[in-house]
Amino acid sequence: MSPFELVRLTDSENEVRITVNSLEDSDFWEAEIAVTSLFVKGSTLLMLSRAKVESWRQALESLQLGHDIIWMRTDRGPTVSVHLDGERDCPDIVVEDESISMVTVRIPIALEEGWIADHQARVNQFIKQI
Template identity: 30%
Template sequence: MVVNPRAGVGMEAHGPMDLIHLGGIGGNSVVVRVTGREIGALDPHPDVLVGEISIETPFVRGSIKTWIFPQDLTDWETALNNLAVGESIAWRENKRATELHIDLEEGLERATVSVADRSMSLATVQVTIDLTDGWLEDHLCRLDGVRQAWPMRRI
């Protein structure tokens, strides 16, 4: 896709929204924040969102820009359904995007979350997060909120 550098990122009437916000006791968190829609020179309403993935712990802090396509949202919904039955997941694995791996421990109360940037920084950061009650339901609501705020064609 050709991007018009003057157009940049399109911000809607609403502000940034967290598609994923895994955080718990101890200050460890992994967040995927949608900040807007990518505006291109050829298509003023493409089906791609832009945002960032950020990791924060008392020891490590960092973020990376990311693009989210309709298939990513569909895959995230599948990942949430798999997490609900206790399966670990790999979201956007083997794609040209930063990957998110969630390995559940102790049922749905703790997770080891790995963020792997295999294309740019070639770095992987892994954190353990004590999950709060209702985090799965919260993430289903977050997914619906992003889909309502920035409608895209589902694949």
């Protein structure tokens, strides 16, 4: 199957994407997290499991209730945080890759209304395909 864009947080200048590279029937899927802004561009691979996908669904529910989230907090691999009330009057997305590259990137992204519902639909579509 073709790649699946599970996460796409974007505005006119900044973007955080998580693309699942293969949807083969498996317990784990190789994915790429990519961060792009006018200042920085980078990516890293990560492994997604059913538990991580389900935790993303739960994180979206928390975001819908107005709570900040930290997703994939582990001692290995990247972590994604969403701070709804960022420093620049829009959400801040923080991607941390402390276990491999030791890099943390904080990007303000002026997300469009309905972005949470869009991501809930994405995760539901992904779950139907696996």
